[in-house]
Amino acid sequence: xxQLVESGGGLVHAGDSLELSxxxxxxxxxxxxxxxxxxxxxxxxxxxxxxxxxEGTTYYSDYVxxxxxxxSGNGKNTVYLKMNSLKEEDTAVYYxxxxxxxxxxxxxxxxxxxxxxTLVTVSS
Numbered sequence: 001x002x003q004l005v006e007s008g009g010g011l012v013h014a015g016d017s018l019e020l021s022x023x024x025x026x027x028x029x030x031x032x033x034x035x036x037x038x039x040x041x042x043x044x045x046x047x048x049x050x051x052x053x054x055e056g057t058t059y060y061s062d063y064v065x066x067x068x069x070x071x072s073g074n075g076k077n078t079v080y081l082k083m084n085s086l087k088e089e090d091t092a093v094y095y096x097x098x099x100x101x102x103x104x105x106x107x108x109x110x111x112x113x114x115x116x117x118t119l120v121t122v123s124s
């Protein structure tokens with residue numbers, strides 16, 4: 001059974017760092033692109049970043065570039081999202097998703113599998 005499980009969310013203060021994990025089962029992440037999305041309260045879900053392990057490439061949306069870093073878990077079938085200098089506007093439910101490639105990683109329709117999300121709350 002294919003499954004993606006996010007973890008690592010929680011309540012932090014502005015300026016703090018947090019690392020989210022996305023663990024996969026039922027498929028090998030090495031052959032998929034893994035994207036991170038988030039959905040803030042009252043807003044649409046939007047793509048943040050993507051990693052393609054088979055190509056060794058990473059992609060970032062402009063609003064997280066320089067603060068967020070996506071990486072893979074060296075054989076642990078896990079992808080991480082390290083978030084630095086968190087802001088109140090980063091408060092959202094964060095999701096990971098799997099796709100064939102990072103092309104159109106910001107498009108929900110391009111994703112084949114989804115996790116259920118983990119909540120990140122950033123307080124002032």
